[in-house]
Amino acid sequence: MQGPISRIRSAVATTAANLATTASRATGRGAGGMIGGLVAGAIDPNIMANLGGGRPVALVTGTNGKSTTTRMLAGAVGAKHRVATNDGGDNMDAGIISALLAGKDADAIVLEVDELHVPKVAERLNPAAFVLLNLTRDQLDRVGEINSIERALRGAVMAHPDATVIANCDDVLITSIAYDHPNVVWVAAGAGWLGDSVTNPRSGGHVVRSSVTHDEETDWYAVEPLPDGREFRRPTPTYAVEGETLVGPEGAVPLELKLPGRANLGNAAQAIAAAVEAFDVPLEAAVRATSEVDNVAGRYTTVHLGEHDVHLLLAKNPAGWQEALSMVDRDADGVVIAVNAQQGDGEDVSWLWDVKFEDFGDTHVVAAGERATDLAVRLTYANIGHERVHDPIDAIRACPPGRVEVLANYTALLNLRRALTKEEDYRA
DSSP states (O other): OOOOOHHHHHHHHHHHHHHHHHHHHHHSOOOOOOOHHHHHHHHHHTTHHHHHHTTOOEEEESSOOHHHHHHHHHHTTTTHHHHHHTTOOOOOHHHHHHHHTTTTTOOOOEEEEOGHHHHHHHHHOOOOOOEEOEEEEEEETTTTHHHHHHHHHHHHHHHHTTEEEEEEETHHHHHHHHHTTTTTTEEEEEESOOTTOOOTTTSSBBEEEEOOOOOOEEEEEESSSSSSSSOOOOOOEEEEEEEEEEEETTTEEEOSSOOOOOHHHHHHHHHHHHHHHHOOOOOOHHHHHHHOOOOOOTTTEEEEEEEEEEEEEEEOOOHHHHHHHHSOOOOOHHHHHHHSSSTOOOOGGGGGSSOOOOOTTTTTTEEETTTTHHHHHHHHHHTTTOOOOOOOOHHHHHOOOOEEEEEOOHHHHHHHHHHTTTTTTTEE
16 A cells, blocks of 8 residues: 555656657657656566556567557457557556556556566556466577576466466476466467477476477477476367367357467466466457457558558567568568668577568568578578668669569567658558
């Protein structure tokens, strides 16, 4: 409970944050998704916990799919509650505070949270639910070694035994995080990238996978037991994606998504499971809400630049790139791959050599972005014919008229979207 001084500090922080957000938008410096939270957090270190206000909170985290799953879950929970959420993808403290400030009248909270920030955010907001998607190596110069992230997340989840944990049982590291929690809903959401889960993260020894197909995995187990003698094996899921169908306690329902790719079927499955199990949303309403999501912070959208229809895809790490490459329309008239190496992307682009760039056939391929040269070298070794055009706008124009698939990492996509709006022949 807040004392008088704390209430005054919170009020001052809220007023200052609102002024900063308004000023940011009025001057065109940004959407205000960060600055308000930065200001409020600087004035009142307890502002996040105070804004939470005891409302039910779901924290969505993982290496890939956070924004999409959060958008789907917020929509599903919105079928029953007024929801506060950070739908702009601002998933660290400042963005979370801004979302809570904007959603002060909501009665439920759904937040995307960066993996490194989950422990502190959970400590402040006491979540009713964790949604754990997947865990693979990301920007090593920022995130660090993957098993250390697993241990930190495991500690955060175990510190909240009353929460409902929605966990992907196809991901070995995610399973390790949730394995000992007393209230887990296991979801077979798929694991397209297996390179970071070849060993038991708890006791060593390799992981054996069996019955693996392109769409689903039916079993995995560690050859060495856990330190207490228990077997470490894929749990039996309560919800499972089978093709384009979700099978759960209430039977099978079709997943007719507007978003492409096998990974988004898994994201939808976990969002639906979280809405049903943690927020008592009817299954039909949760499925309907997830199926209506057609873009996430500008990703997956198609825009128009002159004679080109430009389809935008985001990829941030080897697992994300592999999934995004599987979504590329091989019949497109051109493919632009744009790579930057700024702080938001990770400054080390050696991950390019971990991605299996597939054959694009006769499609015109252009390497773009600040690190177009590094990418061009990788494409050369992959025997993919291409040209190099550093500016992504010029790279799109270098493609034949028609449909162009654009795969870009974080700042490359952000900068491209800004640049597109300044072009005279651009249409959203």
